[in-house]
Amino acid sequence: MSEKFVSVTGAAAPLLRANIDTDTISPTRTEKEFGEKGGSNLAQFLFANWRYDENDNPLPDFVLNRTSFKSAKILLTGPNFGCGSSRESAVWMLKAFGISCVIAPSFGEIFYNNCFKNGALPVILDEATIDGLAKEAEPGEPEAIFTVDLESQTIATPSGKTVPFTIPAFRRQGLLEGLDEISLTLQRDAEISEFATRAKQSRPWAYPNS
Amino acid sequence: MSKPLTLFEKIWNEHVVADLGDGFSLLFIDRHNVNDMGARAFITLEKMNLPLRHPELNLAAADHMVATLCGPLDPSSVTSPYVLTARKYAEKFGVRLLDIGNDYHGILHVSAAELGFALPGTTIVCGDSHTCTLGALGAVAWGIGQSEAVHVMATQTSVQRKPKNMRVTLTGTVPAGVTPKDVMLYIIGQMGVAGATGHALEFAGPVIEAMPMEGRFTLCNMAVETGARFGLMAPDDTTAEYVNGRPDAPTGADWDAAVAYWQTLRSDDGAAFDQELTLDVSNIEPQVTWGINPGQVVGIGDAIPESNAEVDRRALDYTKLEEGAAIKGTPIDMVFIGSCTNSRISDLRAAAAAAKGRKVADGVTAWVVPGCQSIKQQAEAEGLDKTFIEAGFMWGQPGCSMCGGSGNEHTEIGKPGTRIVSTTNRNFVGRQGVGTYTHLVSPLTAVASATTGRIADVRDLEGADV
């Protein structure tokens, strides 16, 4: 089974910058910590280059260091979030910190796909809507609490507004049910084998030793 | 008449095992590359108690986490858990591993092509975003996440949503001193770093047709820097010539069948592209990035643009440069020539020709790191290593080296405050070491800068034959 995502309720940290790359979310130096899903200090290393100074002291102004966002569950951000490297640790780190939903005008595509594999929800909304959410989010906890609900595909804001969003049905179902994609695919075992046999006949040059 | 198709659609359609609805397909994967960073996927596969479905369609390499500047490395001296994991599982699952000492050891995106493992008309994935490099062969090649890699290992398929199609047509002629790297940086500057998000990006036109294979890899390598997960080009005679005779390339009747099929792989007249862009490259200059993403780029003779955008101001804050100032002449500390963007033999030949008879400037550290052992051997046979060493460059062992700042034991990264002129593909904050500034350039600009100690135009070098 994969991790499910049904809904999340919590503070939404505004980090409205464009093109936040996965090197920034999960700095390469932290990749030196080894483990199946990264090192043991995943939450601590999230945005490390922005969160800490050269001596690893937290920078108080960075949004996730502010008391009101230390337990943020949602991230509001700018276009092209998660561009760059394919490192899945970017999602693992967000999740380890407690953030399971990222709302942005657009996403780096590999990051976007990686979210669904890890029970995280990437929501695409236009910039103006996100600006509005960010204004409401600013006081942080305990005043400004959002609920993102995948079942109804809506965001409930602190002021009582409801903002709709859409997720591809295929992905939505996978998250809601925590479907394990590998098991699903292996239900088509015979179909895949038949395909492989046909492919070997039509393109023998592509499968020399199989 | 059947519907005209794009090159991308032709290869994609050929690999659809099942239509999953909502735009998603189950695609058959012909080649799965696993680098050391991605070898963790094997651990998950083992935990799930699943077999590797087609070991022979996988290729592994130790590339990110190997030291590259310490003289020949003894394979048994490696301590990186990434490399050790790659070794352990390559053996367990029967996957070929390009380890230290192998004739094709090196950066997997480079090695897979050098070896002939990556072929036109195939689907190729790897848990690394620069897999799009291999699209230059006329393949559908793209980067996936680690969980997706486990899926490929277990099923030889991948669940993917079909992207839109975009074509960039390049016209005109590339001026002297301007390389494929400059052409690509220029394209990214024009398109922006999210310009092709959601699209497969085909490069076409007379400039591509005339471009040697290695330059084509450089362009496709950076397709991901426009937001596209896929970059590709139609295979042609240049492609076939490049592939022919490589250790893994088809032979005999298979070769003939392959070439006949590859000839059908081009976008049909009238094929529908969701976006089209035509760029004339005749007047572009060598390009240099000034900011913290590859789209923040100017011609070397230009000033850093004035901008009201917050992203740009934030970038200049970081790189400690001024808007309106000339980029040329900026003093530098380091030069790095290498990476899956620019570490092939033609890159090294061009760099060596420019470096010949010159010296790396005082106070500048300069490295040349070939992309693959076969390239290193070729370069040494041609005496390029001597030219570099005489000029004061360090000559390294194949690997990613300081491109991603991950070189393991010898921590091949810059110190904070180091200004690096680099032939790599990403100038992200801290990419080459915490607090370093990266300027992306061509190998020629890298040499010109190394030998003058400043960001320099190769066309200004006395006697430079460019």
Ligand code: SF4
């Ligand atoms: S050379 Fe750089 S970009 Fe290429 S695979 Fe290695 S780290 Fe990644």
